[in-house]
Amino acid sequence: MQNPTPAIPDPEIQAVIDKDLHLEGPLLPILHGLQTTFGHIPDTAIALVAAALNITKAEVHGVMSFYHDFRQVPAGRHVLRICRAEACQAMGGKALADETLASLGLDWHGTTANGAVTIEPVYCLGLCACAPAAMVDDKVIGRVDKARMDTILQEAGA
Amino acid sequence: MKIYVPLDSAAKALGADAVAAAIKAEAAKRGLEVTLIRNGSHGMIWLEPLVEIDTGTGRQGFGPVTVADVPALLDGKMASLGPVEEIPFFARQTRLTFARCGIIDPLDLADYEAHGGLAGLRRALAMSGPDIIKEVTDSGLRGRGGAGFPTGIKWNTVMEAEAVQKYIVCNADEGDSGTFADRMIMEGDPFTLIEGMAIAGIGVGATKGYVYLRSEYPDAINVMNQAVKLARQNRLLGADILGSGKAFDMEIRVGAGAYVCGEETSLLNSMEGKRGEVRFKPPLPALEGFMGRPTVVNNVISLATVPVIFEKGAAHYADFGLGRSKGTMPIQIAGNVKYGGLFETAFGMPLGELVNDVAGGTASGHPVRAVQVGGPLGAYMPPAKFDTPFAYEEFDGQEALIGHAGIVVFDDSVDMLQMARFAMEFCSVESCGKCTPCRIGSVRGVETIDRIARGDADAIPLLADLCDTMTDGSLCALGGFTPYPVMSALTHFPEDFATVKEAAE
Ligand SMILES: Cc1cc2nc3c(=O)[nH]c(=O)nc-3n(C[C@H](O)[C@H](O)[C@H](O)COP(=O)(O)O)c2cc1C
Ligand code: FES
Numbered sequence: 001m002q003n004p005t006p007a008i009p010d011p012e013i014q015a016v017i018d019k020d021l022h023l024e025g026p027l028l029p030i031l032h033g034l035q036t037t038f039g040h041i042p043d044t045a046i047a048l049v050a051a052a053l054n055i056t057k058a059e060v061h062g063v064m065s066f067y068h069d070f071r072q073v074p075a076g077r078h079v080l081r082i083c084r085a086e087a088c089q090a091m092g093g094k095a096l097a098d099e100t101l102a103s104l105g106l107d108w109h110g111t112t113a114n115g116a117v118t119i120e121p122v123y124c125l126g127l128c129a130c131a132p133a134a135m136v137d138d139k140v141i142g143r144v145d146k147a148r149m150d151t152i153l154q155e156a157g158a
Numbered sequence: 159m160k161i162y163v164p165l166d167s168a169a170k171a172l173g174a175d176a177v178a179a180a181i182k183a184e185a186a187k188r189g190l191e192v193t194l195i196r197n198g199s200h201g202m203i204w205l206e207p208l209v210e211i212d213t214g215t216g217r218q219g220f221g222p223v224t225v226a227d228v229p230a231l232l233d234g235k236m237a238s239l240g241p242v243e244e245i246p247f248f249a250r251q252t253r254l255t256f257a258r259c260g261i262i263d264p265l266d267l268a269d270y271e272a273h274g275g276l277a278g279l280r281r282a283l284a285m286s287g288p289d290i291i292k293e294v295t296d297s298g299l300r301g302r303g304g305a306g307f308p309t310g311i312k313w314n315t316v317m318e319a320e321a322v323q324k325y326i327v328c329n330a331d332e333g334d335s336g337t338f339a340d341r342m343i344m345e346g347d348p349f350t351l352i353e354g355m356a357i358a359g360i361g362v363g364a365t366k367g368y369v370y371l372r373s374e375y376p377d378a379i380n381v382m383n384q385a386v387k388l389a390r391q392n393r394l395l396g397a398d399i400l401g402s403g404k405a406f407d408m409e410i411r412v413g414a415g416a417y418v419c420g421e422e423t424s425l426l427n428s429m430e431g432k433r434g435e436v437r438f439k440p441p442l443p444a445l446e447g448f449m450g451r452p453t454v455v456n457n458v459i460s461l462a463t464v465p466v467i468f469e470k471g472a473a474h475y476a477d478f479g480l481g482r483s484k485g486t487m488p489i490q491i492a493g494n495v496k497y498g499g500l501f502e503t504a505f506g507m508p509l510g511e512l513v514n515d516v517a518g519g520t521a522s523g524h525p526v527r528a529v530q531v532g533g534p535l536g537a538y539m540p541p542a543k544f545d546t547p548f549a550y551e552e553f554d555g556q557e558a559l560i561g562h563a564g565i566v567v568f569d570d571s572v573d574m575l576q577m578a579r580f581a582m583e584f585c586s587v588e589s590c591g592k593c594t595p596c597r598i599g600s601v602r603g604v605e606t607i608d609r610i611a612r613g614d615a616d617a618i619p620l621l622a623d624l625c626d627t628m629t630d631g632s633l634c635a636l637g638g639f640t641p642y643p644v645m646s647a648l649t650h651f652p653e654d655f656a657t658v659k660e661a662a663e
Contacts, residue, residue, distance in 0.1 A: 027432075028412070028414060063432060086493070089580070128490070130498070
């Protein structure tokens with residue numbers, strides 16, 4: 001289990017919101033800003049975002065939940081995204097993903113017990129000519145086989 | 159001595175950063191004076207990291223280079239590929255949109271200009287709006303995002319609309335499996351896209367632009383942000399573009415992991431901070447787009463092709479191609495292929511030539527069984543259809559589409575029932591939920607294909623019926639085109655759908 005995250009003070013959240021308020025269509029940039037800064041979108045941010053943009057909390061929640069990227073609870077220390085799309089499947093991506101999940105005893109979106117790695121599915125990383133592909137945080141990896149996957153997981157501390 | 163190591167994400171994914179670091183370290187150890195340039199990729203991904211060395215007599219390619227190869231590389235003992243432009247995969251291409259990609263330093267504006275950059279913009283700045291639109295129309299350029307709509311017609315609608323503010327929105331959501339042309343040009347020649355957007359802005363009277371760039375592309379986001387900053391510093395963007403008195407500026411916006419946000423109205427909702435749900439059309443985005451104002455929404459490649467059209471002239475561009483598919487297409491060859499990568503060529507090359515000849519068949523050495531063209535909403539083509547010329551109408555005539563021109567090759571180990579199932583599953587995961595045929599139909603589709611897999615022959619006509627409903631009743635091409643991969647799999651590979659009962663008979 002992960003340690004409960006300490007509450008983030010409102011002024012810190014507000015500062016992130018304020019940074020992007022001047023933009024046309026500021027909600028997505030604000031949500032990205034919150035997630036980049038805090039690793040997730042804290043519950044307490046929803047009311048603050050709603051107030052800043054003069055929309056309802058339900059609207060903020062509706063937008064947040066529409067997109068695969070936004071998370072309401074922190075991920076593991078690293079996020080490993082494995083491509084599930086067709087070009088990667090053509091190169092054995094499905095077996096690789098299945099094996100990886102099985103070896104960790106996880107399902108998609110799961111986090112290892114030590115909190116090191118969260119595994120997310122992704123549909124194409126634009127690395128289709130060097131498939132199968134994966135990404136650890138912002139680092140891209142191509143032609144992933146079992147050996148390379150083991151190294152990735154080991155380096156991430158899974 | 160100049161050494162080029164690509165910064166393209168495919169090159170990075172195969173170790174380019176480590177190779178670049180090793181070259182630096184080894185050069186320092188030897189006291190060699192080396193200028194290390196991080197270029198874009200030439201698009202021959204099986205050779206990445208493809209390093210080039212120029213000792214003053216021209217660039218020589220080496221690849222794929224590993225960290226362990228670096229000492230030999232600097233000793234001149236590694237076997238060379240020769241000049242990159244003489245490698246057959248590259249030599250047979252017609253590079254117009256990608257002319258500079260791989261050659262220049264993507265963030266060096268002087269290098270960009272030295273290779274033909276800004277010539278198109280300078281020409282456009284001296285032209286009237288209607289003349290700019292005419293040039294684009296005459297070039298025959300059609301939208302490269304998938305639908306193939308004539309770009310000049312779209313621009314004309316926006317030009318003629320009256321509004322206090324108009325926008326140019328670049329669709330860089332590139333979610334199709336098997337495609338990476340947008341990513342490659344943004345990482346390898348970002349000023350081309352900026353220049354294309356500026357020309358679009360001047361043409362239609364829009365002073366503000368956005369690039370909606372998917373979050374799965376952190377490297378492209380990074381390069382584009384730097385390029386926009388440099389463009390602003392050098393007055394390629396801003397209130398007075400290249401001293402013309404005309405204004406255009408732009409921002410990069412990051413998507414949030416939703417395939418459907420590549421659909422233009424969903425994209426506009428997303429940019430406005432709403433759920434990425436598809437809008438009813440009309441109104442057209444050209445009239446009521448971002449913030450309800452007239453907006454050009456174009457794919458990255460459509461916009462990045464505009465500069466070369468203005469540099470070389472509409473006629474030069476329109477001279478390439480086949481029928482109503484004019485110019486060139488950066489075709490992306492991926493999946494189970496020997497030589498995968500980006501191949502820009504005039505429309506019209508037969509699919510089989512691309513797969514067997516250019517790409518050299520499968521990487522596994524097994525026979526090619528199926529090729530999916532045009533992303534997850536594109537049809538699976540069997541080798542029997544390999545004489546189909548790569549062009550819009552020709553693919554349409556085969557109940558297929560070229561889409562964003564990704565080709566994904568599968569060998570004989572592929573289970574086409576599973577691929578059909580995946581197409582339905584993908585649709586259900588990515589559906590925006592606004593229309594029923596897509597939202598519910600895709601879930602029923604997965605169930606129906608599972609029934610077929612369990613040996614229920616009655617489920618086959620049901621699947622065909624369901625696909626008809628999705629085609630006719632979906633609001634956008636996500637639900638509307640998912641039947642392409644499903645029905646093409648069923649039609650061309652019926653043996654994979656043979657029910658247990660039939661198989662036993
Ligand atoms: C589900 C769906 C996803 C799409 N994804 C993209 C995309 O990632 N990139 C793109 O340029 N067009 C995409 N399109 C097409 C756009 O709706 C639109 O036609 C295109 O951006 C127009 O630009 P173009 O005329 O330059 O092609 C998608 C369409 C649908 C229905
Ligand atoms: S399909 Fe996996 S990276 Fe494109």
